[in-house]
Amino acid sequence: MAQIKSRKHSKTVSLVALAATLPLTAHAADSEQQSTRLPTIQVEAAAENAYKKDTLSSAKFTQPVLNTTQTVAIIPEKVLKEQNATTLTEALRNVPGVGTFSLGENGRMNTGDAVTMRGFDTANSIFIDGVRDLGNVTRDMFNYEQIEVFKGPAGTDNGRTAASGSINLSTKHANLEDSNSATLGFGSDDYYRATADLNKKINETTAIRLNAMGENADGIGRDGVENKKWAIASSLGFGLGTDLRVFLDYLHTEQDNKLDGGIPTVGVPGFDANKSTNAAIKSLANYLNSHKVDTSNYYGAPEDFDDVSADMATARIEYDISEKTKLANTARWGKTEHQYLSTFSGNAYTTTNPANPNDASAMRVSGSANNGDTENEIITNQTSLVTSFNTGRLKHDVSTGVEFTREEMKTRGWTATVTGTNSLYNPQGTVHTALVRNTNGNGDSEGQMDTYSIFAFDTIALSPKFSVNGGIRLDRYKLDSDSFVNTAASGQPAKYEAVNLKDDGNLFNWKVGALYKPTPNGSLYANYAVQQQAPGTITGGDGIGNANVFAPSGSASSNNNLELDPQEINTVEVGAKWEFLDSRLLLTGALFQTELTNELEKDGELYYQTGEKTVKGVELGVIGSLNDHWQVTAGYTHQKTDIKNVTQAASSQLVSADGSSNMPFTPSDAFTMWTTYSMDKWSIGSGARYNGEMTKSKDGNAVGPSVIPDYWVFDSMIGYQATPNVGIQLNINNLFDEDYISSINRGGLRYIAGAERNYRLTFNFKF
Numbered sequence: 001m002a003q004i005k006s007r008k009h010s011k012t013v014s015l016v017a018l019a020a021t022l023p024l025t026a027h028a029a030d031s032e033q034q035s036t037r038l039p040t041i042q043v044e045a046a047a048e049n050a051y052k053k054d055t056l057s058s059a060k061f062t063q064p065v066l067n068t069t070q071t072v073a074i075i076p077e078k079v080l081k082e083q084n085a086t087t088l089t090e091a092l093r094n095v096p097g098v099g100t101f102s103l104g105e106n107g108r109m110n111t112g113d114a115v116t117m118r119g120f121d122t123a124n125s126i127f128i129d130g131v132r133d134l135g136n137v138t139r140d141m142f143n144y145e146q147i148e149v150f151k152g153p154a155g156t157d158n159g160r161t162a163a164s165g166s167i168n169l170s171t172k173h174a175n176l177e178d179s180n181s182a183t184l185g186f187g188s189d190d191y192y193r194a195t196a197d198l199n200k201k202i203n204e205t206t207a208i209r210l211n212a213m214g215e216n217a218d219g220i221g222r223d224g225v226e227n228k229k230w231a232i233a234s235s236l237g238f239g240l241g242t243d244l245r246v247f248l249d250y251l252h253t254e255q256d257n258k259l260d261g262g263i264p265t266v267g268v269p270g271f272d273a274n275k276s277t278n279a280a281i282k283s284l285a286n287y288l289n290s291h292k293v294d295t296s297n298y299y300g301a302p303e304d305f306d307d308v309s310a311d312m313a314t315a316r317i318e319y320d321i322s323e324k325t326k327l328a329n330t331a332r333w334g335k336t337e338h339q340y341l342s343t344f345s346g347n348a349y350t351t352t353n354p355a356n357p358n359d360a361s362a363m364r365v366s367g368s369a370n371n372g373d374t375e376n377e378i379i380t381n382q383t384s385l386v387t388s389f390n391t392g393r394l395k396h397d398v399s400t401g402v403e404f405t406r407e408e409m410k411t412r413g414w415t416a417t418v419t420g421t422n423s424l425y426n427p428q429g430t431v432h433t434a435l436v437r438n439t440n441g442n443g444d445s446e447g448q449m450d451t452y453s454i455f456a457f458d459t460i461a462l463s464p465k466f467s468v469n470g471g472i473r474l475d476r477y478k479l480d481s482d483s484f485v486n487t488a489a490s491g492q493p494a495k496y497e498a499v500n501l502k503d504d505g506n507l508f509n510w511k512v513g514a515l516y517k518p519t520p521n522g523s524l525y526a527n528y529a530v531q532q533q534a535p536g537t538i539t540g541g542d543g544i545g546n547a548n549v550f551a552p553s554g555s556a557s558s559n560n561n562l563e564l565d566p567q568e569i570n571t572v573e574v575g576a577k578w579e580f581l582d583s584r585l586l587l588t589g590a591l592f593q594t595e596l597t598n599e600l601e602k603d604g605e606l607y608y609q610t611g612e613k614t615v616k617g618v619e620l621g622v623i624g625s626l627n628d629h630w631q632v633t634a635g636y637t638h639q640k641t642d643i644k645n646v647t648q649a650a651s652s653q654l655v656s657a658d659g660s661s662n663m664p665f666t667p668s669d670a671f672t673m674w675t676t677y678s679m680d681k682w683s684i685g686s687g688a689r690y691n692g693e694m695t696k697s698k699d700g701n702a703v704g705p706s707v708i709p710d711y712w713v714f715d716s717m718i719g720y721q722a723t724p725n726v727g728i729q730l731n732i733n734n735l736f737d738e739d740y741i742s743s744i745n746r747g748g749l750r751y752i753a754g755a756e757r758n759y760r761l762t763f764n765f766k767f
Contacts, residue, residue, distance in 0.1 A: 052584065084760045086142070094674060118666070119613070157471070157473075176205075187760040187761060190216070262744075293424060332378070373413075398457065450478045569594060594615045612644045727764040
């Protein structure tokens, strides 16, 4: 599937005809004329640059990446193929400081693409072709041609987003080239995967494209974890190559998995059973503190499951009114149904042989479970107009439009009851979990959010070297939800009553930037932006993508309390972007600061919105081609975080478990790099990832580690193009079999170990 060698397009220019116009040389010895024939000159176009992309898919960004006054990372399809990155989480490893670092709280777990970026939960600031994508699901990359990561201000572009920015996935669409490709993949941990990408030109202006994927694999190095999924996507294109184009797209996805609930942190650095308030656990402390469990152990129950069914239908119309003016309309309906049950290790350690506290075979661990039953639905319509014009000597590039979005969410309450215990060091699936539907509406909720938006962006060229830009967005939102509340007094039988919650208001987001170009291939810029998040939509920008939003928000300690003021995010960034090697290579650098205000602070029994969270740092990047054979993408970020007057967990003003004011799940330093070199039929690649030390969030349980150690991971790839139509690619991930913590829960009692060394062999076909 990976392109093994960069292709060149040669163009031969014959100058024979020009010779007749040149003066003829006369010889004194005779009068015969001698014709002059010039040699044929070969002109070769530059090799294709499959890494560096110069434009963004969104019409809201009218300038090339070089002149965009913001940190933007583009992950191209070629990198995804070379790395065999099949999920969004795997793809985002190419962006420093982005990852799934949090496993969730003790009573719940993160599922799907639980992404953290610049210290903030970004899981529901994920968009597909500029439209919000709801649901805590794992997104497969089979139907996307590039991923765009916008760090910093994104509220003006998309409305409600996380303080850290947003992520946009650009879909593959039908085009006028007949092309067919497929892949077959095999690997360790019973990995099997097949994909197909078929594009057919029907006539001069019409084409159809079909993408399909099927995968079956176990969790890498994990007993009991299973990943099964299939998906199909179609795209019909009409009027291609004309001024009026119509695209009709449909995507259906099915997933049938068993989730990874993690393994106990027993024995990892920082685990200390002596801090437990349980005497039985303390009696086992010496052994527990020094003996890790095997990272392949699975503590789930036979009843566990994770089922996802998702559909998405999109109609897009593009009309070129003139060479400078384009009109577009996107309408989408999407629905995701997600049900899961996950059983994992609890927080009680016991022994069946108390006379020998070092008897590993006698040690037992309790079980706990989490479940979810949600349905997300979205209907949206976006209309945009992009145009260019002059006012006197000033050139304007304008993008403006309106949007309407309705997001609906339903949750259904179930109770999971775990029975039995597992062997701590040799679990055999001896716990069982029963799932029973709640009565009286307990845990059920329905919610709807309607958002009406209008936006405008303008880039004004004041001179060939200096320009300013700005954007404004006004969102009018209405939130309406129904849930059931236990109104019984403490100690009395439960009494559930229906409660309706409403909220509405206006959110005004804006940004402004300035760009100076000392040379055509270089830019210096600065920007400042303000965005808001409405109460009831606070959890990392999750909006109604979070099941907790429709819990009764009357609790003063909840950021989703509808009586609160909107949170405000202020972002400032200064940076530089420079192209080298005939614009084949782009280097970027930026200094940034993001400040979120109106967080909750507790003073006695009362809460006030005086808390702040701040992230500031530096980010560097490079992407493109060093020559016709060597391509590279790399990034580094250093982040310094600070929390002031924020209350969370155990009535503490510090939310990091180590007692510092650092924001949890935010690596202080992060680095990522991937590079390939192609020669003849061969291609080799290698990559490195580093995540620095970071803290986890504070929890009432102090036994688990409070700090997650740093780690390096190295990957490699080798490819061979056997024939023009058949290629073979071998990926070896975690080459040196690094043992590290990939994510950890808030209590620090369970974690997911990073994937051990694994292999993927892929056969790529063109036909």
